[in-house]
Structure formats: structure tokens, C-alpha cells
Amino acid sequence: MSARNAIEETAAYWLVRQGDGLSGEEQAQLDAWLNAAAEHKTAFWRLEYSWEKAGRLSALRGPDTLVEAMAETAPSASLRRGQPRWAVGLAATLALAVLTSTALLWPRPAHYATDTGERRLVALSDGSRVELNTETRLRASMSPDSREAWLDEGEAYFDVAHDASRPFTVHMGDRTVRVLGTRFSVRRDGDKVQVLVAEGRVRLSGPKSGPAAKPVLLVRGDVATGMGASVLQSRTSDQRVDDQLAWRRGLLVFDQITLSDAAAEFNRYNQTQLKVLDHQTAAIRIGGSFEATNVEAFVRLLQSAYGLEIDHDDGIVKISE
Template sequence: MSTPSSPEQPLSAEDETLARHREALRKRFPMPTPKPRKSRAPLAISTLLIIIGAGLVWTDPSYRTEHYSSTVGERRELDLVDGSKLVLDSSTRVEVSWHLRSRRVELSTGQALFDVSKTVFRPFEVDAGAARVTVLGTRFNVSREQDAVNVALMRGSVSVQSTVDPAQQQRLAPGQQLAVLNGQLQPTENADLSKILAWQERKLVFSHTPLSQAIEQIQRYRQAPIRLDDQSLANLPISGVFNTDKVDDLLDLLPHILPLNITRDTDGTLHITHRAAKK
């Protein structure tokens, strides 16, 4: 036998009223049309671009690089796009790179005078091997030799930092100079600016300069190598003012003022040896 179905419950007066007017109520109070969900892609892309931009600013990438050099005996003047000026001494090589947050010069070899235009947000950095010089706007001279970097300040302010030991850092005032020997900052000294900048007038000025250091400077103005074959001569002092256009005349003069001999190979290589005392 089938189970009898439950009898339908009678509608209340309120339900009957709602049923009669349901369609009229729907038309008068329609349900809001659901809005399409916004894609999150544009927001994600914007966030990604912000992150990439912040990363680029933080890493300070280079967007332009320039290479300059001077030949033996040449003095070259450069005007950079930011208004800074460089003067390259003989046999000098530099690489200038422009970054988002900085301006940088790598002094590979030689000597240069920098006259830097001032900007608040883009410091000017000179990397010379064991030394890094940072400025905002100033005039200074940097000379790079085999084991030493010499920085002299004419105007403004510079910070010199050892790249071997970054904790070593020193700020210079106008008229001061500082040497970095084998990555170690030496005490600051008063600079003899006329002597330091004599190369711009094609002069070499030595004042009790050790022969080995003098040879490094002379080599800058000579194509063929100069060999100091006897290291016992390295600390012999040399003094005087000499013409950089006539360095061979200076070399020929050395045997007359120091106890040494000079010989030349067929390719122009010059050898300096000790001269034995006459019996």
C-alpha cells in the first residue's frame, strides 16, 4: 500500500497577499545587476613595475659608457655632457660611465685633473684602483702609479676611500693631498699645487723624489720602457724641473748627477744600472 501524501498547508493571509503582488514588487524593486569582477592584472603589473624601478635605482645601472685616452706626450681636454671637465696627462686612460644615481670615472692609468659640475643627487666618483674619490662638485687631481694613488684638492671637498679596506676613509679640504699606498691611506699633507699641476705646463718637478718614483712619472712621457735593473738605486733622490717634451734629455742627464749608467737597446728600451766606483 502506498503511503498517503500529506495534505497541503493553507497559505496565511500575508503569504496570499505577497503571492498576488509578487510580479509588481519585482518590477518596482528590481535586484541590482551584479558588477563584473575587476581583473587584478593591471594592479599586479603596476606593482611589478614599481618593484623593478626601485631595483634599478638601488643597483644604479649604467646607461652610457665612454672611453678616452691620450697618447705619449699628448695632453687632452674633455668636456663631459654634465658640464664637468677633464684634462688627461700623457699616456692616460679613463672610462666614463653614466648611471641613474651617479657619475663614475675609472682611471686605468696615468693622471687627470677633474673639474666637476655640482649636482645634488648624482655624486661624481673616480675609481683609481686602490682608491675611490667621491665628490659633488669640486676641482682635484688624481695620479695613479703602480702601487700608489695620489689625490690633491684645489677646490670644494672630496672623500677618499680605500677599495682594499673600505673602512679607511678621509675627507680632504682645499690645499690638502693624500696618498694611498698599497691600499692604505697615508696621513694628509699640505699640497704643493704648483708642483702637482706642473704637468699642465708640460713640466716635471722633482724635489728629493726617489729615482724609482721619478722613473714612473718619466715613463708616462716615453714610448719605450725604462728598466731600473739595479733596485739598489731606487731610493736615490732626484731634484729639478724638466720639460716633458724632452724626457730623453733628462735621462741622459742622470749619469751626470747620480752614480748610475744608462744603456739603450735597439728598440729604445733603456736600462739603468749601478756605476761602480773608479779605483
């Protein structure tokens, strides 16, 4: 029997005994076992949760099933000593039934996604809300003892409900953001990750090896950009925070960035793609507020304000002087 199965079996046994009422000595034994390892508590709570969700496993309620439970093959020797055979058999059956049903009852990660130019608001079961930006892939799992999300690609804004007993963790490859309750955005482009804190504080952890191994604490107005084993932390103003989160209002706000970078941002939101043909044009500085999905309006402004040449070619807009 594997160590994991032994833990699950022991947890199931104590769950059955607890249902019948524990003596003071038995309660002390249970407490000692639970406190011996975090895995013990996790297994016990998980089985208890699954049992409750299954209505205490109705499959075990009938007398025929109890007879079958009593006839089950006895589990590990550590449980056999001094325990009634029917209780050991029932514990073994309960462990098997709960382990089988857990795959159906225990919360699996929910998948959320947006297409090009789409935004989506997701309400999680813990009361948190997540806004997904264009071309984003997110998974989330809420359980009685943990709250986790995985940002596989794209950008998301998290408004996390406060819960001191269950920190909220966002995984982005080998980096994680851990919070109790706050508002922040995360953007992931391959190996590059950017975290912007709008309210509260978060803890950003990087790869376990390298200069970014030590967690970085970020507070309101902090921006952290991680790539590879490195992370760069900086401060910004409330206005810049609002500008960077303007996508939540369907806008792109540029503060004198290059046309090349502006085109790359527009390309995230539109099927029509912008292509800057020469370095001199790419270096032009752009400022202002623009509708993220109205690429044609942006192109017209480039043409009228800078006198640039615009050439439409099968879904690609070529820009040059």
C-alpha cells in the first residue's frame, strides 16, 4: 500500500469513528494524527468535504452495503490492531468510495477564455471577480482550503475577496502571486510576466533558483516585470495605474510610446494586423487614448496627423513614411 493510500485509509477510518462519537482518548489520538503532518489534515478535510457533498455517501447507507463492508479485505496492519473488524472494513470501503467519488465531487479547475478583442467578467465561487482581457486563457479552482488560478496566457484583473484562512494564489508558469484580498492585474506573454497592484499588496515569487528566488512584496502602485530568472520592480503613479488598466474600459492609453509598440498593442485586440515597414516610422512617438478594437480609426489618425503611407493588404495594414 502506498503512503498516500495509507493516509487516505486512516483518514476514512477516523471519519467513520467520528460519526459514531469519539471518546476523550480517541479524540486525542485523532488530534495527534492530524497534527503530525499537513497531509493528514488535507486528506481528512478532503474526505469529510466529499462525504458531505455526497450526502454521506448514500451508497454506504443500506444494510446490504454494510454487510459487504464488513466482508472487505482488511486494510493496513496499523489500522487492524485493536479495532473492530466491521469498523476497519467500513473504513476501507469508505476510503475507496470517497476516493472514487472525489474525482467527481472535488472541485476541478474551471476553464475560461476570451477571443481576440473580447473581454469577459468571471465571478468565482469565493466571491472574487476576474476580468479577462483579449486572448486570455485562465483556469481557477476553489476548495475549502485553497483558492488557485492559473494564467496560461493573456491578461487578467483580479478583485480578490478577503479570506485570511485561504490565500489566493495565481500561477504563471514558474512564478506565483499570493494574496489574501486585493486588486491587481497580471499579464503573461510567454516567459514574460507583469504584475500591477491597484490596491492592497501581493507577494510575487519567482523561480526557485536564480536572483529572483526571494519573494518580492508589491503594494499599491508597484509594477513588477519578470523574465527568466530576473525581476524588475518599479513604482508608478495612480494615473499610470489607471492608464494601464484602461483596457477594462475598452481603451488603450499611450504615453509617448513608439509606433512599433503601439501597433503591437493594437494587434492584440484586432484580426486586422498593423505592420510598420521601416525603423524611422517605427520610432515615431504616440500619445493619446484610443478604442482598442477600432484599428481603422487609429490608422486614419496616423495618416492625417503624421502623413504616413497606409497600404491595406489582405488583413494587414502596412505603415510607412
